[in-house]
Amino acid sequence: MTQTLHAVPAGDAIDATALKADVLKHLTFTIGRAPEDAALGDWRMALSFAVRDRITESWLASERAAREAGAKRVYYLSLEFLIGRLLEDALVNLGLAEAAEVALRDLGLALGEVVADEPDAALGNGGLGRLAACFMESLATIGCPAIGYGIRYEHGLFRQQFEHGRQVELPELWLEQQHPWEFERPGSRLRVGFGGHVHQVEGRTIWHPAEEVEAEAFDTPIVGWEGQWANPLRLWSARAVYPFDLNRFNHGDFRGAAEPEALARTISRVLYPDDTTDEGKALRLKQEYFFVAASLADILCRFERDFDDLALLPEKVAIQLNDTHPAVAGPELVRLLHDERGVEFSRAVEIARGCLSYTNHTLLPEALESWSEGLFGHLLPRHLEIIERIDAEHYGAHPDRPGSIFEHGEIQMGTLSFVMAHKVNGVSALHTELMKETVFEGLHQVHPDRIVNQTNGVTPRRWLKSCNAALSDLITETIGAGWVRDLSQLERLEPHLGDGAFINRYAAAKRANKAVFSNWLAGDYGLKVDPDAMFDAQIKRIHEYKRQHLNILQTIAAWQAIHDDPQADWTPRLKIFGGKAAPGYHFAKDIIRLINDVAARLNADPVTSKYLQVIFLPNYNVSLAERIIPASDLSEQISTAGKEASGTGNMKFALNGALTIGTLDGANVEIREQVGPENFFLFGMTAAEVTARRAVPDHARRAIEGSAPLARALGALRDGTFSPDEPGRYHGIADNIAGGDHFLVASDFAAYHAAQTDVSRAYGDRETWARMAARNTARSGWFSSDRTIRGYMGEIWGAAPLID
């Protein structure tokens, strides 16, 4: 026992001793278990509480410091926070990872197992939610006083399973176990109303909602690097105002007695899993207003505790809308200021605009939010009136009519957000320019200074330091530990790139990660892979614009080519897929099934499987990404140009030394600029070429005629090669590609196929490949979410950090 303590530095030994004592204390007094009876989950809970104590100290001190400084606060409103696991992140940021390892070893436990026992908090669908989580961590690292506001969904994103290759959705149950990180705030419940009517009393407008629910806050403190600052993530849970109808109960109506509670709780029951269908529209709008109303009431309450002049609001309060989902914050803030506090209407709009800013995450027309006036007016009658007045005033000021909030009989939430925000930002340079040219063209002309760019980033604590110990240790040994706080310091690796010994060590770190991953694959999925094969990964939501079907089609073509000449010098590859399809998105689900069918056929092929294997890992989530990314050699970023707003997975891969094969889309453009075109496999049409190509009649047919491998791969979809029991299963996908091909799979195929051949050739020279990979790491410093947050602070929020 003492030996282990001597093996670590003195500070860690003290931490380990104290931590062990705290773990035992919490096991006894918080969990109520004796060590000899404790299960893994009990130990994890005890460790989490011991860690939370330390975060809480930092959090309360941060809150005190922000208040004393009268600092401007940032409020990040997001319907999604894709947090993942918190324990490891917290340990790493508090500098307690080694101490925890020692303390647990002393108790007969392995830290890795304890950490892996934590369920992922999957309160988000994909990139937008994960960005919000990275931002929370960066805000705390930088020391910017902030609160993240969202919904405490009982069920996060569904759990994905495959049955005969098909996606099936199961409910996600993260709250089935106690969530040790949060503080419940039963004392500060707020009421949120819906429906009803509006009337005037002595010149003032009063809204009488027909229905009310209560919002209860749960605070999870998020700690930054080195534990200097922590901010809360405040998630709202819905409950009934009168949870239980005793009268109905006493009359024997037990079901009816419980009804109000069941109905109210529906609001925070599930994360909207689908960004494509109309289902559950009213509930979705209720969720949006519910969390916005509770958050704004909370924000004003905090403001009014410290200040008494509402004119100061824009100076003290910055409210960021993560996409249009919280767009009702505009009219709600106007309602709070005008109806409830008597501020003159135009002045209320001006104050609200001074506080609000809006981030756009998509240009896809089908993903832009709009609400029918009927539904909206039914649930939020006063807000509809306010929006009408805002629209009229905006229109009055700009008679050339840059675009009304009311178009096609619907309330356009993007326009509303734009009109109510003092800054509107895109999430990559290309996306921001396209915003100006497309959806917001008219508004941009009238407000040329409103749109700004803030290219996304990722937190290097989770996405390098903790997920990739082999590489981060090498980096720290080479350039010191300063990169964890200041990722731009990675450029100090540059002088080492010419050093063969360093490149060998870099390659060895990647090889070690691949070995770990291979063992895990063999153990959990029974798939034996060669760790020296190229690991080629596409992990993200399944969507036609992301073109997983282009990837699998090219895989089929590669398989056919290997069959033609099995003796040739093929570069072995493992194709890794991961991602969920929206439950109602049938085409995306067909793509999943196709990939699984192709995997089954190829992995069982005695001729080709030593060169080409495919695996679709089920239930892709943050923790799985943390496993896959450090072990990958190639990152697939192959969306149709102009469609992917930014991407953030692309940044995580580059940082961890995977080379990108990609189009000029989203932040790929900036990644290629940073890492250098010679360290990036570019292919495909540009956004402008995509637009032009769509106008070419028969573009898909022409592309197929021009590419024999494409024609042959499509042939295999049609002749039932991958679905012998049901030969027609993939005709839909083949017809889509050969027909309208909106996402230009056929037109980009030949270029993609050629680029993949280049990739295989390049991988043959391992030293050169490793140098290119190391260069990707060295030049990815700009993609830290710390840089992004500093951009928001300076250009949008006007907020300053409170630590150096």
Ligand code: T68
């Ligand atoms: C993503 N958007 C973008 N949306 O696709 C991605 N949408 O390019 C970008 O990097 C990322 O945002 C962060 O900026 C999403 O993830 C959603 O998840 C979503 C959810 C509900 C409704 C609409």
